[in-house]
Amino acid sequence: MTAIPQERRVVTAIPGPKSVELQARRLATVAAGVGSTLPVFTARAGGGIIEDVDGNRLIDLGSGIAVTSVGASAEAVVRRASAQLADFTHTCFMVTPYEGYVEVCEQLAELTPGDHAKKSALFNSGAEAVENAVKIARIYTKRTAVVVFDHGYHGRTNLTMALTAKNMPYKQGFGPFAPEVYRVPVAYGYRWPTGAENAGAEASAQAIDQITKQIGADNVAAIIIEPVLGEGGFIEPAKGFLPAIAQFAKDNGIVFVADEIQSGFCRTGQWFACEDEGIVPDLITTAKGIAGGLPLSAVTGRAEIMDAAHSGGLGGTYGGNPVACAGALGAIETMRELDLNGKAKRIEEIMKGRLAEMQAKLPGGDVIGDIRGRGAMIAIELVKSGTKDPNPEAAAKLAKACHAEGVLVLTCGTYGNVLRFLPPLVIGEDLLNEALDVIEQAFGQI
Structure with missing residues (x-):
């Protein structure tokens, strides 16, 4: 290795x-x-x-914060990225596309939960992926509100700071933050007042009640949650919580977004942590472990949701950089082979x-x-x-x-x-x- x-x-x-x-x-x-x-x-x-x-x-014991899951100099990542470096470093996929970007999207369609038709868009960082997931959910639903959870972390951009729960060091002094973001309880079993065995049912009921009464389900574009909450303390929501929230989203036309930026790509012993309770998210955001240390992120989801944005509405100069895509294909190859x-x-x-x-x-x-x-x-x-x-x-x-x-x-x-x-x-x-x-x-x- x-x-x-x-x-x-x-x-x-x-x-x-x-x-x-x-x-x-x-x-x-x-x-x-x-x-x-x-x-x-x-x-x-x-x-x-x-x-x-x-x-x-x-x-x-850090892996660059869950990034170098395949190691920091994995043979397949180095080999594929080096070969791509020798061919070209950049054209901008929005100007002249290249096969590597398409191949990564094909792999994401195969590996992410659910057998429905899926499409992806590639970006540079986890925060960028989450921000674009919100854009996609809003244009698809024609709604604006976004629901997130206590102890959640979603990034350092203005919108994702608003989505993130913890103030210091992520938010202190950096406001004002993006509007129409609402926070509800999560099933933190160790600290749930009536015990971990009750946390799943009680926390989901509280969250759904708050969404219904304080926001109105018909106003919610997206519910975003980490299936294992990362920066908040590696909190596994108590059993039953995620299925209840996902079902509520489905029943009310809300886009359910699994933020798998830290927990994805074999980190939890499954390709994606949401698989543990059979959750099939509408959108899934990935980054960190996707490319063996090269900067790449993705939003993957139901084709009809991903296609809601107009042409030119998604993208970015470096999004899906060819060298990073090559690294991702090498990382996925390593994950499969080993x-x-x-x-x-x-x-x-x-x-x-x-x-x-x-x-x-x-x-x-x-x-x-x-x-x-x-x-x-x-x-x-x-x-x-x-x-x-x-x-x-x-x-x-x-x-x-x-x-x-x-x-x-x-x-x-x-x-x-x-x-x-x-x-x-x-x-x-x-x-x-x-x-x-x-x-x-x-x-x-x-």
Whole structure:
């Protein structure tokens, strides 16, 4: 898969001297608003390893935020993208089209849920895909209102900031935001007042009641939800919630949009997370894992909905760039050949087993309030001992301790108290277990 030795190696402090030097250059010229989880500068990456400019090798449990699912230098991605680079880098599909764009749309029609006729439009980023899904839903339904959910995240553009629930750091100071966006409850089982077993039915009933009374179902163009809520804390809506919301949308002529930008392309052990409860969305937005690290996103959906926009109404100069399309075809080839859905399920088995042992046996393990997620999209929610009070300090300390030992982990969650794990689906089991050993040791430092 990669020439980089698949072993953790810490030879300097993290970050090392060369990274510190580069960080000084960065601070002089890169806008302060662009943050980084860990300021080690990457020299190369592949498989389950990121190698920095100081020669440290970190075990990667972030995948560039669920992007490099096939690894950061997958052979098929490199091969196909390199060949395309040699032919041409750009013509703009809206000027003179090319086969790669069509091939990606064909793959999306085959892989996404449902056997109905489907079409796609390609863009550059997840936020761009979500924004275009709203455009398409509005022109199709001739309605304006958009419904989203507590703890949801959909992007950083003006419209997608409005769709996103969490204020800091995504929205603070950047308003005013786009109108006609309405937020309703989600079935967050761990924190549902009457218990997780009631969350699906009660939260869907509350959401539907609010939509009906406060907005009017006939005014709603789209309902948008992440089948596993990403930045909000890897929240799996309690069983029954998604089917009830999808059925309500169907009954009222509302376009149901599954935002699979973080959860798609084998990440949860299925091609798309909405498949878990048999949901067939009207539109599905994808990005992140679609192209092995190259910038590409898509809106895929029912042909009659996708065709509602007039010619020229959708597009963008770089949307469906030929090199990115080649990368996507290489990533999908890799996912099929290596059965990355199966590998994601195996990662879940290993991680949940080890994390449950930590929760039960470790001194301080009771700060793990909840272990959740599917496939290689796993998280632990950290709380103050004996309570469900969020413990963001523990999440920060754990992440810092892991980073110092050469394991890259990410935090998330509305309360900043969730440690999330997004390893490349190609990570070796020995490397994954070594990372879990480091996480286990890190609990001794909180």
